[in-house]
Amino acid sequence: xxxxxxxxxxxxxxxxxxxxxxxxxxxxxxxxxxxxxxxxxxxxxxxxxxxxxxxxxxxxxxxxxxxxxxxxxxxxxxxxxxxxxxxxxxxxxxxxxxxxxxxxxxxxxxxxxxxxxxxxxxxxxxxxx
Amino acid sequence: xxxxxxxxxxxxxxxxxxxxxxxxxxxxxxxxxxxxxxxxxxxxxxxxxxxxxxxxxxxxxxxxxxxxxxxxxxxxxxxxxxxxxxxxxxxxxxxxxxxxxxxxxxxxxxxxxxxxxxxxxxxxxxxxxxxxxxxxxxxxxxxxxxxxxxxxxxxxxxxxxxxxxxxxxxxxxxxxxxxxxxxxxxxxxxxxxxxxxxxxxxxxxxxxxxxxxxxxxxxxxxxxxxxxxxxxxxxxxxxxxxxxxxxxxxxxxxxxxxxxxxxxxxxxxxxxxxxxxxxxxxxxxxxxxxxxxxxxxxxxxxxxxxxxxxxxxxxxxxxxxxxxxxxxxxxxxxxxxxxxxxxxxxxxxxxxxxxxxxxxxxxxxxxxxxxxxxxxxxxxxxxxxxxxxxxxxxxxxxxxxxxxxxxxxxxxxxxxxxxxxxxxxxxxxxxxxxxxxxxxxxxxxxxxxxxxxxxxxxxxxxxxxxxxxxxxxxxxxxxxxxxxx
Numbered sequence: 001x002x003x004x005x006x007x008x009x010x011x012x013x014x015x016x017x018x019x020x021x022x023x024x025x026x027x028x029x030x031x032x033x034x035x036x037x038x039x040x041x042x043x044x045x046x047x048x049x050x051x052x053x054x055x056x057x058x059x060x061x062x063x064x065x066x067x068x069x070x071x072x073x074x075x076x077x078x079x080x081x082x083x084x085x086x087x088x089x090x091x092x093x094x095x096x097x098x099x100x101x102x103x104x105x106x107x108x109x110x111x112x113x114x115x116x117x118x119x120x121x122x123x124x125x126x127x128x129x
Numbered sequence: 130x131x132x133x134x135x136x137x138x139x140x141x142x143x144x145x146x147x148x149x150x151x152x153x154x155x156x157x158x159x160x161x162x163x164x165x166x167x168x169x170x171x172x173x174x175x176x177x178x179x180x181x182x183x184x185x186x187x188x189x190x191x192x193x194x195x196x197x198x199x200x201x202x203x204x205x206x207x208x209x210x211x212x213x214x215x216x217x218x219x220x221x222x223x224x225x226x227x228x229x230x231x232x233x234x235x236x237x238x239x240x241x242x243x244x245x246x247x248x249x250x251x252x253x254x255x256x257x258x259x260x261x262x263x264x265x266x267x268x269x270x271x272x273x274x275x276x277x278x279x280x281x282x283x284x285x286x287x288x289x290x291x292x293x294x295x296x297x298x299x300x301x302x303x304x305x306x307x308x309x310x311x312x313x314x315x316x317x318x319x320x321x322x323x324x325x326x327x328x329x330x331x332x333x334x335x336x337x338x339x340x341x342x343x344x345x346x347x348x349x350x351x352x353x354x355x356x357x358x359x360x361x362x363x364x365x366x367x368x369x370x371x372x373x374x375x376x377x378x379x380x381x382x383x384x385x386x387x388x389x390x391x392x393x394x395x396x397x398x399x400x401x402x403x404x405x406x407x408x409x410x411x412x413x414x415x416x417x418x419x420x421x422x423x424x425x426x427x428x429x430x431x432x433x434x435x436x437x438x439x440x441x442x443x444x445x446x447x448x449x450x451x452x453x454x455x456x457x458x459x460x461x462x463x464x465x466x467x468x469x470x471x472x473x474x475x476x477x478x479x480x481x482x483x484x485x486x487x488x489x490x491x492x493x494x495x496x497x498x499x500x501x502x503x504x505x506x507x508x509x510x511x512x513x514x515x516x517x518x519x520x521x522x523x524x525x526x527x528x529x530x531x532x533x534x535x536x537x538x539x540x541x542x543x544x545x546x547x548x549x550x551x552x553x554x555x556x557x558x559x560x561x562x563x564x565x566x567x568x569x570x571x572x573x574x575x576x577x578x579x580x581x582x583x584x585x586x587x588x589x590x591x592x593x594x595x596x597x598x599x600x601x602x603x604x605x606x607x608x609x610x611x612x613x614x
Contacts, residue, residue: 009401011401011402011405013401013402013405013409013431013434013435014401014404014405014408016431017404017405017408017409017412018408020408020412021408021411021412021415024412024415024416024419053401054476054479055472055475055476060475060479062479080404081476082398082400082401082476100480101480104479104480104482112400113400113401113403113404114400114403114404114407115404116407116411117407117408117411117415
């Protein structure tokens, strides 16, 4: 059953709330604080989907995604970005940023914080089915 | 005034005037002597003429005496007792006549000296008449002198008297004339003196006027100069004010630019707590709907924590936007500053495939500096942005930040993979308004403002000309060294 999800974020609150949300939706949720922890979890658990932040200490989202695309090519990835750069002044800038992030991470979906729970759940359902 | 009179050209004019006045005085003395000599000469002439007239008239008087004697002799001839006298010849008429003739010739000689026509005429008339008389006497041989002869003498005597009168008149006239002449000479002398005096007065007054005018002009010029210098000063002052205002505006503009960077960098940090709050709210609603209410107070505490984090971030933003005035100097670990700056830039650099490396050398990760945290952050953001702009379009993209420390200083080196600052502009990069960036990319204020911030921190910011790549070095005093001071 494709219902095992790994949430990677350095902010404890975000990690916790995403876990609550996904557990309420009957997913099996694992947590990691950064890329290194995530890789550790991945080697120990059977994970279908990774939801990861970009900016994290130790191993960040870019490095993690890079690693995943090499070592776990079948893994589905959702990147959640803070979206804070000098280019994100207009909607097209934000789109450009998300495209750039998608290109760099080779993620299946990129979401910009803050996103709605419905949006996230919809994306997850599409990816896992 | 005294000072003005001592200026060199005034002194030389004064010299010229003194010499001129001296020459005038000499000239005056010479003229005066000449006039006096002339007067004296005149007096001598008058005396001489006077003497001539006196001599001449005395000669005439003698001649008249002699003529009268002859007359008397002629008259006595007709007295009965007189025949005897004549026989004895007690008087020789011819001798007397001879003497008269000599007198007359002496008179004629004298008259040649002053050449009065009237006198000459009367004398020649007398001579002619006398010669005529003398001839008539000579014919009679002294014995046959008649009354007729005597009658011939009368007009001669009258003429002689006339000549004497004429001499007296001329003499009187001469004296009057001489007195008049003297008077005229003295008058001329006075006029001359007056002219000279007036000339000297005129020269001196002109000089004084000129000096006064020059002094006044100088005073006026001084006033004008003073006024101009005042105007210049106020102009400089107002320009300086404008410059200061412009600098302030530029600083503000740069601050706002940094603020923009910071804001976009902070978006990430702010968006995460917002997401968290959003997710908590969704959870509570979701679980309430399902009839499994959550622990609300606990959820609210989480929300409050997130909100506190957001408000802290916003407070920092506001501080930067307000400027540095209320940003206090505080002891701050350099690591905190570097990390906060890196966090703001990391995502942007990562998205542009720029490799960002931070390396703490020796014990520098514990280094503490005494600073305005946001100001130093602004300096570092600026250096990182410059590095970003320099390498954005290059193939090899990396930025290294090396932190090290000495006994007194903390040193931060920002190095990028760029080609470095060209040699010809290296000494201008800290000048305000200087930029080598493309139009619209840079204001040219970043580094100059960084330099002024670093200066305020008693630190140094310079471009390392020896480095292989672009390398900016920031040296800041450590907190301990500041406290020691």
